[in-house]
Amino acid sequence: MKFLQTTLTRVFYAILLLIAVLVLNFSLMHLAPGDVADTISQSMGGADQELLDQIRADYGLDQPFLVQLGRYIGGVLHFDLGFSFFYNQPVSQLIIERIPATLLLVVSAQLLALFVGVLLGVMSARKPNGITSHFVTFLALFGYSAPVFWTGILLLIGFSLKIQWFPVAGMQDVTIEGGFWVHFVDVARHLVLPMITLSSIFLALYSRLSRATMMEVLGSDYVRTAKAKGLTSNQVVYKHALKNALSPVITLAGLQFSAVVSGAVLVETVFSWPGLGTLAFQSIIARDTPTILGILFFSALVVILGNLLTDMALRLVDPRMRGRG
Protein backbone atom coordinates (compact mmCIF):
# COMPACT_ATOMS: atom_id res chain seq x y z
CA MET A 1 0.00 0.00 0.00
CA LYS A 2 2.83 2.29 1.01
CA PHE A 3 4.58 1.34 -2.24
CA LEU A 4 1.56 2.27 -4.34
CA GLN A 5 1.12 5.58 -2.54
CA THR A 6 4.77 6.60 -2.96
CA THR A 7 4.66 5.56 -6.60
CA LEU A 8 1.57 7.65 -7.26
CA THR A 9 3.20 10.69 -5.64
CA ARG A 10 6.27 10.18 -7.80
CA VAL A 11 4.19 9.85 -10.97
CA PHE A 12 2.33 13.05 -10.06
CA TYR A 13 5.62 14.96 -9.68
CA ALA A 14 6.94 13.45 -12.91
CA ILE A 15 3.88 14.80 -14.75
CA LEU A 16 4.40 18.24 -13.20
CA LEU A 17 8.06 18.18 -14.30
CA LEU A 18 7.01 17.22 -17.80
CA ILE A 19 4.55 20.12 -18.00
CA ALA A 20 7.30 22.45 -16.75
CA VAL A 21 9.59 21.21 -19.52
CA LEU A 22 6.84 21.87 -22.07
CA VAL A 23 6.27 25.41 -20.78
CA LEU A 24 10.03 26.06 -20.92
CA ASN A 25 10.22 24.63 -24.41
CA PHE A 26 7.37 26.75 -25.64
CA SER A 27 8.70 29.92 -23.99
CA LEU A 28 12.07 29.36 -25.65
CA MET A 29 10.38 29.02 -29.01
CA HIS A 30 8.44 32.19 -28.28
CA LEU A 31 11.45 34.19 -27.08
CA ALA A 32 13.82 33.14 -29.86
CA PRO A 33 14.20 35.67 -32.65
CA GLY A 34 12.26 34.67 -35.79
CA ASP A 35 9.15 32.47 -36.02
CA VAL A 36 7.61 29.94 -38.39
CA ALA A 37 6.37 32.68 -40.70
CA ASP A 38 9.93 34.01 -41.07
CA THR A 39 11.23 30.51 -41.79
CA ILE A 40 8.61 29.89 -44.47
CA SER A 41 9.08 33.28 -46.10
CA GLN A 42 12.83 32.73 -46.14
CA SER A 43 12.45 29.40 -47.93
CA MET A 44 10.17 31.14 -50.46
CA GLY A 45 12.73 33.87 -50.99
CA GLY A 46 10.89 36.60 -49.14
CA ALA A 47 7.27 37.59 -48.57
CA ASP A 48 5.39 40.84 -48.01
CA GLN A 49 3.73 41.81 -44.73
CA GLU A 50 0.29 40.68 -45.87
CA LEU A 51 1.49 37.18 -46.63
CA LEU A 52 3.42 37.04 -43.34
CA ASP A 53 0.25 37.96 -41.47
CA GLN A 54 -1.65 35.34 -43.43
CA ILE A 55 0.86 32.65 -42.49
CA ARG A 56 0.81 33.76 -38.84
CA ALA A 57 -2.98 33.53 -38.81
CA ASP A 58 -2.86 30.09 -40.44
CA TYR A 59 -0.49 28.77 -37.80
CA GLY A 60 -2.33 30.52 -34.97
CA LEU A 61 0.68 32.72 -34.18
CA ASP A 62 -1.57 35.78 -33.79
CA GLN A 63 -3.35 34.19 -30.83
CA PRO A 64 -2.51 35.16 -27.21
CA PHE A 65 0.47 33.42 -25.54
CA LEU A 66 -1.64 31.21 -23.27
CA VAL A 67 -3.87 30.00 -26.10
CA GLN A 68 -0.81 29.06 -28.15
CA LEU A 69 0.72 27.34 -25.13
CA GLY A 70 -2.49 25.34 -24.60
CA ARG A 71 -2.50 24.27 -28.24
CA TYR A 72 1.16 23.30 -28.07
CA ILE A 73 0.63 21.10 -24.99
CA GLY A 74 -2.49 19.62 -26.56
CA GLY A 75 -0.45 18.79 -29.66
CA VAL A 76 2.33 17.15 -27.64
CA LEU A 77 -0.24 14.91 -25.92
CA HIS A 78 -0.96 13.51 -29.39
CA PHE A 79 2.79 13.27 -29.93
CA ASP A 80 2.68 16.16 -32.36
CA LEU A 81 5.94 18.05 -31.83
CA GLY A 82 5.58 20.42 -34.75
CA PHE A 83 6.88 20.36 -38.28
CA SER A 84 10.49 20.63 -39.41
CA PHE A 85 10.72 22.87 -42.45
CA PHE A 86 14.37 21.92 -42.86
CA TYR A 87 13.74 18.17 -43.16
CA ASN A 88 10.20 18.67 -44.52
CA GLN A 89 8.91 16.07 -42.07
CA PRO A 90 6.97 16.07 -38.80
CA VAL A 91 9.43 16.31 -35.88
CA SER A 92 7.95 13.28 -34.11
CA GLN A 93 8.58 11.14 -37.18
CA LEU A 94 12.18 12.40 -37.41
CA ILE A 95 12.74 11.48 -33.77
CA ILE A 96 11.14 8.04 -34.02
CA GLU A 97 13.31 7.21 -37.03
CA ARG A 98 16.45 8.04 -35.07
CA ILE A 99 15.59 6.24 -31.82
CA PRO A 100 16.81 2.71 -32.72
CA ALA A 101 20.38 3.84 -33.55
CA THR A 102 20.73 5.89 -30.37
CA LEU A 103 19.16 3.16 -28.27
CA LEU A 104 21.61 0.59 -29.63
CA LEU A 105 24.60 2.84 -28.93
CA VAL A 106 23.51 3.99 -25.49
CA VAL A 107 22.40 0.60 -24.16
CA SER A 108 25.48 -1.24 -25.39
CA ALA A 109 27.79 1.47 -24.02
CA GLN A 110 26.07 1.36 -20.62
CA LEU A 111 26.23 -2.45 -20.48
CA LEU A 112 29.91 -2.39 -21.42
CA ALA A 113 30.67 0.29 -18.82
CA LEU A 114 28.74 -1.58 -16.11
CA PHE A 115 30.30 -4.94 -16.87
CA VAL A 116 33.90 -3.77 -17.18
CA GLY A 117 33.49 -1.19 -14.42
CA VAL A 118 32.17 -3.68 -11.88
CA LEU A 119 34.77 -6.26 -12.90
CA LEU A 120 37.61 -3.74 -12.43
CA GLY A 121 36.06 -2.53 -9.19
CA VAL A 122 35.81 -6.02 -7.74
CA MET A 123 39.33 -6.95 -8.82
CA SER A 124 40.82 -3.84 -7.27
CA ALA A 125 38.76 -4.17 -4.08
CA ARG A 126 40.25 -7.62 -3.55
CA LYS A 127 43.78 -6.25 -3.90
CA PRO A 128 43.62 -2.58 -2.84
CA ASN A 129 47.29 -1.97 -3.60
CA GLY A 130 47.46 -4.13 -6.72
CA ILE A 131 48.02 -2.97 -10.26
CA THR A 132 44.27 -3.08 -11.09
CA SER A 133 43.57 -0.67 -8.27
CA HIS A 134 46.11 1.81 -9.59
CA PHE A 135 44.65 1.33 -13.06
CA VAL A 136 41.18 2.19 -11.73
CA THR A 137 42.55 5.36 -10.12
CA PHE A 138 44.20 6.31 -13.41
CA LEU A 139 41.05 5.48 -15.35
CA ALA A 140 38.94 7.63 -13.04
CA LEU A 141 41.24 10.61 -13.58
CA PHE A 142 41.35 10.07 -17.33
CA GLY A 143 37.60 9.54 -17.58
CA TYR A 144 36.95 12.79 -15.77
CA SER A 145 39.54 14.95 -17.53
CA ALA A 146 39.57 13.85 -21.18
CA PRO A 147 36.90 15.44 -23.39
CA VAL A 148 34.86 12.55 -24.75
CA PHE A 149 34.88 13.83 -28.33
CA TRP A 150 38.68 13.93 -28.19
CA THR A 151 38.86 10.34 -26.90
CA GLY A 152 36.60 9.38 -29.80
CA ILE A 153 38.75 11.10 -32.40
CA LEU A 154 41.94 9.55 -31.00
CA LEU A 155 40.36 6.07 -31.19
CA LEU A 156 39.23 6.90 -34.73
CA ILE A 157 42.77 7.90 -35.73
CA GLY A 158 44.27 4.86 -34.03
CA PHE A 159 41.88 2.06 -34.96
CA SER A 160 40.25 3.02 -38.22
CA LEU A 161 42.83 5.23 -39.94
CA LYS A 162 46.24 3.93 -38.76
CA ILE A 163 45.25 0.30 -38.17
CA GLN A 164 42.18 -0.21 -40.30
CA TRP A 165 40.24 -2.51 -38.01
CA PHE A 166 37.00 -0.59 -37.83
CA PRO A 167 35.00 1.56 -40.28
CA VAL A 168 35.38 5.33 -40.01
CA ALA A 169 31.77 6.52 -39.79
CA GLY A 170 28.10 5.63 -39.89
CA MET A 171 26.20 2.60 -38.67
CA GLN A 172 26.24 0.31 -41.67
CA ASP A 173 27.84 -0.15 -45.06
CA VAL A 174 25.05 0.24 -47.62
CA THR A 175 27.04 -1.52 -50.34
CA ILE A 176 27.22 -4.78 -48.39
CA GLU A 177 24.87 -7.52 -49.52
CA GLY A 178 23.93 -10.63 -47.64
CA GLY A 179 21.68 -12.11 -45.03
CA PHE A 180 20.91 -11.08 -41.47
CA TRP A 181 24.24 -12.17 -40.03
CA VAL A 182 26.29 -10.28 -42.58
CA HIS A 183 24.44 -7.08 -41.62
CA PHE A 184 24.67 -7.95 -37.94
CA VAL A 185 28.45 -8.25 -38.12
CA ASP A 186 28.62 -5.06 -40.19
CA VAL A 187 26.64 -3.02 -37.63
CA ALA A 188 28.62 -4.56 -34.78
CA ARG A 189 31.90 -3.50 -36.43
CA HIS A 190 30.59 0.05 -36.80
CA LEU A 191 29.41 0.02 -33.20
CA VAL A 192 32.70 -0.92 -31.49
CA LEU A 193 34.47 2.46 -31.42
CA PRO A 194 31.46 4.70 -30.57
CA MET A 195 30.45 2.22 -27.87
CA ILE A 196 33.91 2.22 -26.26
CA THR A 197 34.09 6.02 -26.46
CA LEU A 198 30.71 6.60 -24.84
CA SER A 199 31.35 3.99 -22.16
CA SER A 200 34.65 5.67 -21.23
CA ILE A 201 32.74 8.46 -19.44
CA PHE A 202 30.88 6.01 -17.23
CA LEU A 203 33.53 3.32 -16.84
CA ALA A 204 35.52 5.52 -14.45
CA LEU A 205 32.42 6.31 -12.39
CA TYR A 206 31.27 2.70 -12.05
CA SER A 207 34.68 1.17 -11.37
CA ARG A 208 35.44 3.67 -8.61
CA LEU A 209 32.07 3.27 -6.92
CA SER A 210 32.05 -0.52 -7.13
CA ARG A 211 35.58 -0.60 -5.70
CA ALA A 212 34.45 1.51 -2.74
CA THR A 213 31.24 -0.44 -2.02
CA MET A 214 32.94 -3.79 -2.57
CA MET A 215 35.65 -2.92 -0.05
CA GLU A 216 32.99 -1.95 2.44
CA VAL A 217 31.01 -5.16 1.86
CA LEU A 218 34.13 -7.34 2.08
CA GLY A 219 34.73 -5.98 5.57
CA SER A 220 31.26 -6.86 6.83
CA ASP A 221 30.26 -9.65 9.23
CA TYR A 222 28.34 -11.88 6.87
CA VAL A 223 31.29 -12.04 4.51
CA ARG A 224 33.48 -13.14 7.42
CA THR A 225 30.85 -15.79 8.25
CA ALA A 226 30.81 -16.99 4.67
CA LYS A 227 34.60 -17.28 4.72
CA ALA A 228 34.54 -19.03 8.09
CA LYS A 229 32.20 -21.74 6.84
CA GLY A 230 34.83 -22.60 4.28
CA LEU A 231 33.70 -21.03 1.01
CA THR A 232 36.38 -20.20 -1.49
CA SER A 233 37.31 -16.57 -2.02
CA ASN A 234 35.61 -16.54 -5.44
CA GLN A 235 32.38 -17.95 -4.04
CA VAL A 236 32.33 -15.34 -1.31
CA VAL A 237 32.96 -12.48 -3.69
CA TYR A 238 30.70 -13.43 -6.57
CA LYS A 239 27.85 -15.23 -4.75
CA HIS A 240 27.55 -13.23 -1.55
CA ALA A 241 29.30 -9.87 -1.67
CA LEU A 242 28.65 -8.83 -5.27
CA LYS A 243 24.85 -8.78 -4.91
CA ASN A 244 25.03 -6.19 -2.16
CA ALA A 245 27.81 -4.19 -3.72
CA LEU A 246 25.83 -3.86 -6.98
CA SER A 247 22.87 -1.92 -5.60
CA PRO A 248 24.59 1.50 -5.32
CA VAL A 249 26.18 1.02 -8.75
CA ILE A 250 22.81 0.33 -10.35
CA THR A 251 21.36 3.38 -8.58
CA LEU A 252 24.17 5.52 -9.97
CA ALA A 253 23.65 4.07 -13.45
CA GLY A 254 19.96 4.96 -13.22
CA LEU A 255 20.85 8.57 -12.50
CA GLN A 256 23.01 8.91 -15.62
CA PHE A 257 20.27 9.37 -18.20
CA SER A 258 20.97 13.08 -18.55
CA ALA A 259 24.73 12.53 -18.87
CA VAL A 260 24.11 9.74 -21.38
CA VAL A 261 22.13 12.09 -23.62
CA SER A 262 24.88 14.73 -23.48
CA GLY A 263 27.57 12.15 -24.19
CA ALA A 264 25.57 10.67 -27.06
CA VAL A 265 25.36 14.07 -28.82
CA LEU A 266 29.16 14.39 -28.88
CA VAL A 267 29.98 10.74 -29.62
CA GLU A 268 27.40 10.44 -32.40
CA THR A 269 28.71 13.63 -33.98
CA VAL A 270 32.29 12.30 -33.98
CA PHE A 271 31.35 8.96 -35.55
CA SER A 272 28.45 10.26 -37.72
CA TRP A 273 26.25 7.72 -35.95
CA PRO A 274 22.75 8.22 -37.41
CA GLY A 275 20.94 8.76 -34.09
CA LEU A 276 19.25 11.53 -32.14
CA GLY A 277 22.58 13.15 -31.18
CA THR A 278 23.58 13.66 -34.80
CA LEU A 279 20.07 14.92 -35.52
CA ALA A 280 20.42 17.43 -32.68
CA PHE A 281 23.77 18.61 -34.04
CA GLN A 282 22.50 18.93 -37.61
CA SER A 283 19.33 20.77 -36.62
CA ILE A 284 21.38 23.18 -34.49
CA ILE A 285 23.64 23.91 -37.45
CA ALA A 286 20.56 24.35 -39.69
CA ARG A 287 18.80 26.52 -37.02
CA ASP A 288 15.84 24.16 -37.24
CA THR A 289 14.10 25.27 -34.03
CA PRO A 290 11.12 22.84 -33.99
CA THR A 291 13.44 19.84 -34.30
CA ILE A 292 15.87 21.09 -31.64
CA LEU A 293 13.07 21.71 -29.16
CA GLY A 294 11.42 18.41 -30.04
CA ILE A 295 14.64 16.57 -29.22
CA LEU A 296 15.03 18.56 -26.00
CA PHE A 297 11.51 17.59 -24.93
CA PHE A 298 11.96 13.97 -25.90
CA SER A 299 15.27 13.69 -24.00
CA ALA A 300 13.77 15.28 -20.90
CA LEU A 301 10.89 12.79 -21.17
CA VAL A 302 13.39 9.92 -21.31
CA VAL A 303 15.30 11.28 -18.31
CA ILE A 304 12.11 11.72 -16.25
CA LEU A 305 10.81 8.25 -17.14
CA GLY A 306 14.25 6.73 -16.51
CA ASN A 307 14.49 8.29 -13.05
CA LEU A 308 10.97 7.16 -12.22
CA LEU A 309 11.63 3.57 -13.30
CA THR A 310 14.98 3.42 -11.49
CA ASP A 311 13.32 4.66 -8.34
CA MET A 312 10.51 2.11 -8.57
CA ALA A 313 12.88 -0.74 -9.35
CA LEU A 314 15.07 0.15 -6.38
CA ARG A 315 12.15 0.28 -4.01
CA LEU A 316 10.93 -3.10 -5.27
CA VAL A 317 14.36 -4.69 -4.90
CA ASP A 318 15.45 -3.09 -1.64
CA PRO A 319 12.86 -3.31 1.17
CA ARG A 320 14.71 -0.65 3.18
CA MET A 321 13.94 1.94 0.49
CA ARG A 322 10.24 1.05 0.23
CA GLY A 323 8.80 3.46 2.75
CA ARG A 324 10.87 6.46 1.74
CA GLY A 325 8.79 9.19 0.21
Next chain:
Amino acid sequence: MSDLDQQHSIEKAQSPFAEAWDMFLRNHAAVVALVFLLLIVLTAIFGPYIYPTDPFEMVWAPFSPPGQEGFLLGTDYLGRDLLAMIINGAKVSLLIGLSAAIVSVVIGVTVGALAGFYRGWVEEVLMRITEFFQVLPTLLFSMVLVALFGASLPMITFAIGIVSWTAVARITRSEFLRIRELEYVTASRASGVSNMRLMFGVILPNALPPIIVQSALMVGSAILFEAGLSFLGLTDPNVVSWGQIIGSNRQYILDAGYTVTFPGIAIFVTVLAISLVGDGLNDALNPKLRQR
Protein backbone atom coordinates in the same frame (compact mmCIF):
# COMPACT_ATOMS: atom_id res chain seq x y z
CA MET B 1 64.04 20.31 16.41
CA SER B 2 65.54 23.79 16.38
CA ASP B 3 63.92 26.74 18.10
CA LEU B 4 62.86 28.20 14.81
CA ASP B 5 61.07 25.02 13.71
CA GLN B 6 59.33 24.75 17.01
CA GLN B 7 58.12 28.29 16.81
CA HIS B 8 56.93 27.58 13.27
CA SER B 9 54.91 24.55 14.30
CA ILE B 10 53.25 26.51 17.10
CA GLU B 11 52.20 29.16 14.61
CA LYS B 12 50.86 26.47 12.33
CA ALA B 13 48.65 25.08 15.04
CA GLN B 14 47.19 28.51 15.58
CA SER B 15 46.21 29.51 12.07
CA PRO B 16 43.61 27.37 10.28
CA PHE B 17 44.84 28.63 6.93
CA ALA B 18 48.40 27.55 7.61
CA GLU B 19 47.10 24.20 8.75
CA ALA B 20 45.06 23.74 5.58
CA TRP B 21 48.04 24.80 3.45
CA ASP B 22 50.19 22.27 5.27
CA MET B 23 47.64 19.54 4.55
CA PHE B 24 47.55 20.61 0.92
CA LEU B 25 51.34 20.39 0.65
CA ARG B 26 51.22 16.77 1.84
CA ASN B 27 49.28 15.83 -1.30
CA HIS B 28 52.20 15.76 -3.76
CA ALA B 29 50.07 15.22 -6.85
CA ALA B 30 48.03 18.30 -5.94
CA VAL B 31 51.16 20.43 -5.50
CA VAL B 32 52.54 19.39 -8.89
CA ALA B 33 49.12 20.04 -10.41
CA LEU B 34 48.98 23.48 -8.82
CA VAL B 35 52.34 24.38 -10.39
CA PHE B 36 51.05 23.18 -13.77
CA LEU B 37 47.87 25.15 -13.34
CA LEU B 38 49.78 28.32 -12.51
CA LEU B 39 51.90 27.81 -15.64
CA ILE B 40 48.75 27.41 -17.74
CA VAL B 41 47.22 30.56 -16.25
CA LEU B 42 50.45 32.51 -16.88
CA THR B 43 50.46 31.21 -20.47
CA ALA B 44 46.88 32.37 -20.93
CA ILE B 45 47.73 35.86 -19.65
CA PHE B 46 51.22 36.51 -21.02
CA GLY B 47 51.52 33.88 -23.78
CA PRO B 48 50.15 36.05 -26.60
CA TYR B 49 52.82 38.71 -25.80
CA ILE B 50 55.72 36.26 -25.57
CA TYR B 51 54.66 34.37 -28.71
CA PRO B 52 53.01 37.12 -30.75
CA THR B 53 52.09 35.14 -33.89
CA ASP B 54 48.50 35.92 -34.93
CA PRO B 55 46.38 32.77 -34.46
CA PHE B 56 44.06 33.79 -37.31
CA GLU B 57 46.74 34.47 -39.90
CA MET B 58 47.92 32.01 -42.50
CA VAL B 59 51.63 31.75 -41.80
CA TRP B 60 52.71 28.68 -43.75
CA ALA B 61 51.48 25.90 -46.00
CA PRO B 62 48.52 23.99 -44.52
CA PHE B 63 49.21 20.71 -42.73
CA SER B 64 52.92 21.19 -42.23
CA PRO B 65 53.82 18.65 -39.55
CA PRO B 66 55.06 19.64 -36.08
CA GLY B 67 58.68 20.66 -35.73
CA GLN B 68 59.27 21.59 -39.37
CA GLU B 69 59.78 25.09 -40.75
CA GLY B 70 60.08 26.51 -37.25
CA PHE B 71 56.51 25.81 -36.25
CA LEU B 72 56.75 23.74 -33.10
CA LEU B 73 53.29 22.18 -33.36
CA GLY B 74 52.85 22.56 -37.13
CA THR B 75 50.02 24.31 -38.98
CA ASP B 76 46.32 23.52 -39.35
CA TYR B 77 44.12 23.15 -42.43
CA LEU B 78 44.26 26.88 -43.12
CA GLY B 79 48.01 27.11 -42.55
CA ARG B 80 47.58 28.79 -39.18
CA ASP B 81 50.20 28.28 -36.49
CA LEU B 82 48.81 25.62 -34.13
CA LEU B 83 50.98 26.70 -31.21
CA ALA B 84 49.70 30.28 -31.48
CA MET B 85 46.11 28.98 -31.62
CA ILE B 86 46.54 26.85 -28.51
CA ILE B 87 48.23 29.69 -26.57
CA ASN B 88 45.46 32.12 -27.52
CA GLY B 89 42.78 29.50 -26.91
CA ALA B 90 43.87 29.14 -23.29
CA LYS B 91 42.41 32.53 -22.43
CA VAL B 92 38.87 31.76 -23.65
CA SER B 93 38.83 28.24 -22.22
CA LEU B 94 40.00 29.37 -18.76
CA LEU B 95 37.89 32.54 -18.74
CA ILE B 96 34.67 30.75 -19.65
CA GLY B 97 35.46 27.87 -17.32
CA LEU B 98 36.01 30.25 -14.43
CA SER B 99 33.10 32.60 -15.05
CA ALA B 100 30.62 29.79 -15.77
CA ALA B 101 31.70 28.16 -12.50
CA ILE B 102 31.15 31.48 -10.70
CA VAL B 103 27.67 31.83 -12.24
CA SER B 104 26.71 28.32 -11.15
CA VAL B 105 28.19 28.74 -7.66
CA VAL B 106 26.29 32.01 -7.14
CA ILE B 107 22.99 30.44 -8.27
CA GLY B 108 23.64 27.20 -6.41
CA VAL B 109 24.67 28.81 -3.13
CA THR B 110 21.69 31.21 -3.19
CA VAL B 111 19.16 28.47 -3.93
CA GLY B 112 20.72 26.02 -1.46
CA ALA B 113 21.07 28.63 1.29
CA LEU B 114 17.47 29.83 1.01
CA ALA B 115 16.13 26.26 0.89
CA GLY B 116 18.20 25.06 3.82
CA PHE B 117 17.62 28.16 5.93
CA TYR B 118 13.90 28.75 5.56
CA ARG B 119 12.76 25.13 5.11
CA GLY B 120 9.00 24.65 4.62
CA TRP B 121 7.40 25.70 1.34
CA VAL B 122 10.47 27.72 0.26
CA GLU B 123 12.57 24.57 0.41
CA GLU B 124 9.88 22.54 -1.34
CA VAL B 125 9.61 24.99 -4.25
CA LEU B 126 13.36 25.52 -4.63
CA MET B 127 14.15 21.82 -4.54
CA ARG B 128 11.49 21.15 -7.20
CA ILE B 129 13.16 23.80 -9.36
CA THR B 130 16.51 22.12 -8.75
CA GLU B 131 14.99 18.80 -9.78
CA PHE B 132 13.64 20.43 -12.93
CA PHE B 133 17.13 21.55 -13.94
CA GLN B 134 18.44 18.08 -13.20
CA VAL B 135 16.15 16.40 -15.71
CA LEU B 136 17.07 18.77 -18.53
CA PRO B 137 19.83 17.08 -20.52
CA THR B 138 22.63 19.55 -19.75
CA LEU B 139 24.56 19.71 -23.03
CA LEU B 140 21.41 19.68 -25.15
CA PHE B 141 19.82 22.51 -23.16
CA SER B 142 22.86 24.76 -23.42
CA MET B 143 23.16 23.93 -27.12
CA VAL B 144 19.58 25.12 -27.53
CA LEU B 145 20.25 28.34 -25.57
CA VAL B 146 23.38 29.18 -27.54
CA ALA B 147 21.76 28.29 -30.87
CA LEU B 148 18.62 30.35 -30.23
CA PHE B 149 20.14 33.40 -28.55
CA GLY B 150 23.49 33.74 -30.26
CA ALA B 151 26.98 32.40 -29.63
CA SER B 152 28.47 35.31 -27.70
CA LEU B 153 30.86 34.62 -24.83
CA PRO B 154 28.45 35.92 -22.13
CA MET B 155 25.63 33.74 -23.55
CA ILE B 156 27.89 30.66 -23.57
CA THR B 157 28.95 31.39 -19.99
CA PHE B 158 25.33 31.75 -18.93
CA ALA B 159 24.29 28.61 -20.84
CA ILE B 160 26.94 26.55 -19.03
CA GLY B 161 26.30 28.14 -15.62
CA ILE B 162 22.53 27.68 -15.74
CA VAL B 163 22.77 23.90 -16.22
CA SER B 164 25.58 23.22 -13.72
CA TRP B 165 24.42 24.72 -10.43
CA THR B 166 22.28 21.86 -9.10
CA ALA B 167 25.13 19.99 -7.37
CA VAL B 168 26.21 23.16 -5.52
CA ALA B 169 22.63 23.83 -4.46
CA ARG B 170 22.27 20.33 -3.00
CA ILE B 171 25.55 20.53 -1.11
CA THR B 172 24.83 24.03 0.23
CA ARG B 173 21.35 22.99 1.33
CA SER B 174 22.51 19.92 3.23
CA GLU B 175 25.29 21.93 4.94
CA PHE B 176 22.75 24.62 5.91
CA LEU B 177 20.35 22.01 7.26
CA ARG B 178 23.13 20.67 9.47
CA ILE B 179 24.59 23.98 10.64
CA ARG B 180 21.34 25.87 11.30
CA GLU B 181 20.64 23.56 14.25
CA LEU B 182 24.01 24.21 15.90
CA GLU B 183 24.22 26.20 19.11
CA TYR B 184 26.19 29.16 17.85
CA VAL B 185 23.51 29.79 15.22
CA THR B 186 20.78 29.67 17.87
CA ALA B 187 22.87 32.03 19.97
CA SER B 188 23.27 34.52 17.11
CA ARG B 189 19.58 34.29 16.36
CA ALA B 190 18.73 34.95 20.01
CA SER B 191 20.96 37.99 20.04
CA GLY B 192 18.87 39.50 17.28
CA VAL B 193 20.99 38.99 14.16
CA SER B 194 18.95 39.47 10.97
CA ASN B 195 18.12 36.49 8.76
CA MET B 196 20.33 37.86 5.97
CA ARG B 197 23.35 38.05 8.27
CA LEU B 198 22.57 34.67 9.80
CA MET B 199 22.55 33.10 6.36
CA PHE B 200 25.53 34.74 4.74
CA GLY B 201 27.52 35.99 7.74
CA VAL B 202 27.13 33.15 10.24
CA ILE B 203 26.17 29.91 8.47
CA LEU B 204 27.75 30.31 5.03
CA PRO B 205 31.36 30.76 6.22
CA ASN B 206 31.07 27.47 8.10
CA ALA B 207 29.47 25.72 5.14
CA LEU B 208 32.22 26.82 2.76
CA PRO B 209 34.74 23.90 2.71
CA PRO B 210 32.67 21.40 0.68
CA ILE B 211 31.34 24.22 -1.49
CA ILE B 212 34.89 25.35 -2.32
CA VAL B 213 35.94 21.84 -3.29
CA GLN B 214 32.85 21.42 -5.48
CA SER B 215 33.45 24.82 -7.11
CA ALA B 216 37.01 23.89 -7.98
CA LEU B 217 35.79 20.73 -9.72
CA MET B 218 33.13 22.83 -11.41
CA VAL B 219 35.76 24.96 -13.17
CA GLY B 220 37.11 21.76 -14.71
CA SER B 221 33.75 20.52 -15.91
CA ALA B 222 32.86 23.98 -17.24
CA ILE B 223 36.06 23.92 -19.34
CA LEU B 224 35.08 20.49 -20.68
CA PHE B 225 31.57 21.78 -21.32
CA GLU B 226 32.81 24.81 -23.25
CA ALA B 227 35.13 22.54 -25.23
CA GLY B 228 32.13 20.37 -26.14
CA LEU B 229 30.05 23.33 -27.26
CA SER B 230 32.81 24.89 -29.32
CA PHE B 231 33.66 21.48 -30.79
CA LEU B 232 30.07 21.42 -32.09
CA GLY B 233 30.62 24.87 -33.59
CA LEU B 234 28.63 26.72 -30.94
CA THR B 235 31.21 29.37 -30.17
CA ASP B 236 32.04 32.96 -30.90
CA PRO B 237 33.68 32.82 -34.35
CA ASN B 238 35.92 35.78 -33.50
CA VAL B 239 37.90 33.99 -30.80
CA VAL B 240 39.98 30.82 -30.70
CA SER B 241 39.22 28.13 -28.15
CA TRP B 242 40.61 24.63 -27.71
CA GLY B 243 37.39 22.80 -28.50
CA GLN B 244 36.87 24.91 -31.59
CA ILE B 245 40.34 24.01 -32.95
CA ILE B 246 39.43 20.33 -32.62
CA GLY B 247 36.01 20.85 -34.17
CA SER B 248 37.26 22.78 -37.19
CA ASN B 249 40.15 20.40 -37.92
CA ARG B 250 38.17 17.23 -37.38
CA GLN B 251 37.56 16.57 -41.10
CA TYR B 252 41.28 16.48 -41.79
CA ILE B 253 42.43 13.92 -39.22
CA LEU B 254 43.58 11.61 -41.98
CA ASP B 255 46.20 14.16 -43.12
CA ALA B 256 46.96 15.85 -39.85
CA GLY B 257 45.98 14.00 -36.68
CA TYR B 258 48.19 16.31 -34.59
CA THR B 259 45.88 19.31 -35.18
CA VAL B 260 43.34 17.46 -33.07
CA THR B 261 45.73 15.74 -30.66
CA PHE B 262 47.52 18.83 -29.28
CA PRO B 263 44.52 21.01 -28.36
CA GLY B 264 42.99 17.90 -26.77
CA ILE B 265 46.10 17.45 -24.65
CA ALA B 266 45.79 21.10 -23.56
CA ILE B 267 42.20 20.51 -22.39
CA PHE B 268 43.10 17.20 -20.77
CA VAL B 269 46.10 18.54 -18.83
CA THR B 270 44.20 21.63 -17.64
CA VAL B 271 41.15 19.72 -16.43
CA LEU B 272 43.36 17.03 -14.87
CA ALA B 273 45.37 19.69 -13.01
CA ILE B 274 42.18 21.32 -11.74
CA SER B 275 40.73 18.03 -10.52
CA LEU B 276 43.98 17.12 -8.72
CA VAL B 277 44.08 20.55 -7.08
CA GLY B 278 40.44 19.96 -6.09
CA ASP B 279 41.53 16.67 -4.50
CA GLY B 280 44.22 18.51 -2.58
CA LEU B 281 41.71 21.15 -1.44
CA ASN B 282 39.49 18.34 -0.23
CA ASP B 283 42.37 16.96 1.86
CA ALA B 284 43.15 20.42 3.16
CA LEU B 285 39.62 21.51 4.02
CA ASN B 286 37.96 18.25 5.09
CA PRO B 287 40.69 16.57 7.16
CA LYS B 288 38.10 14.31 8.80
CA LEU B 289 37.10 12.78 5.47
CA ARG B 290 40.68 11.93 4.65
CA GLN B 291 41.07 9.45 7.46
CA ARG B 292 38.32 7.18 6.14
